[in-house]
Amino acid sequence: GDPIPEDALTSPTFDRVKWFSGHGVETWQVPVDKVVAALKETGVARFATTGYCFGAPPAFYLARSNTSHVTVVSHPSLLQIPADLEKYRDTSKAPLLINSCEVDTQFPKESQVVADELLGNGKFAPGYERTYWDGCTHGFAVRGDLSNPKVKAGKEGAFKATVDFVKKYL
Template identity: 25%
Template structure:
């Protein structure tokens, strides 16, 4: 495994202020947040695969709106059928007990359905995948022709070595120096795997932040806010190169 299991840090963080500009509609029986670019085009799209707090988390919706403002049609589905983890659960909460109901056999079909809808009915020609924490595993699993054309993940969790080695498209990663889940050892292992691949890849490393920083950091702290903004800019630059230019 090139990143460790979920831990309590995957449920902690700060709530961000803002008003979401998108809308929630269903794809089949999957509740989904949609955010549209200024020109309303759906050709260049981003599928956000969220952390365990889910698609109704305002922090993630605001990020979706940022991607939309950058020119992408954004789809943010509920990967958990409503069984999300509230922000800052008490210490006794065991996230590994929770995730037993959200392994690939439950999660893959949701993503398959959403991708089919995006490509067949929503007019998406190129799709980039964004995976935060929990979602990082699934960016790797779906980074294949006809699924995701390019991938980005920040502080991924539970990525198996064969999932990472099996990617077939460009992958960009944002990592924190202090992260018990995507640890230094796991990051180096990931680098070794990716270095053997022919696809483009990068790992950007951020100090002053911890696991979850790209979504749940304390934006009142300048260094954390800067890292979050730079991680987002990294993702946009990646998709501008590997989604929009093709």
């Protein structure tokens, strides 16, 4: 594989644009479809999907094809806002939880507001929730300084929200 380095969020030498340009839908869709097919062959009938950062597009893909029965994304990246949210609303039957945060260039406050406007207040019948973690930055649900009480609360809170949401809808 070609993983993102652990220090990518803070490294001035990591070229995100170059990395993302080599990891589009053409690199993940076929493997994702193969995993789903293999799981179905073993009898798995219901799927929950979680996507962190770059995992948001595959999670939305599985939800829009109604393969996923419940979807959670945390600090989502590479979504086209509002288009991907509108497609989700119009095609998916999977309830959606978005774990968001205060400082996130990939899913900034403006995108969070759009998500709430399109899906919130009962507008998305399957179910929609969004958590917001003050004092957290992009990547908080998987990385972060756990000695910082706000980051620790965000990471642990997003995990609990994810588990509770999946249990509620799956």
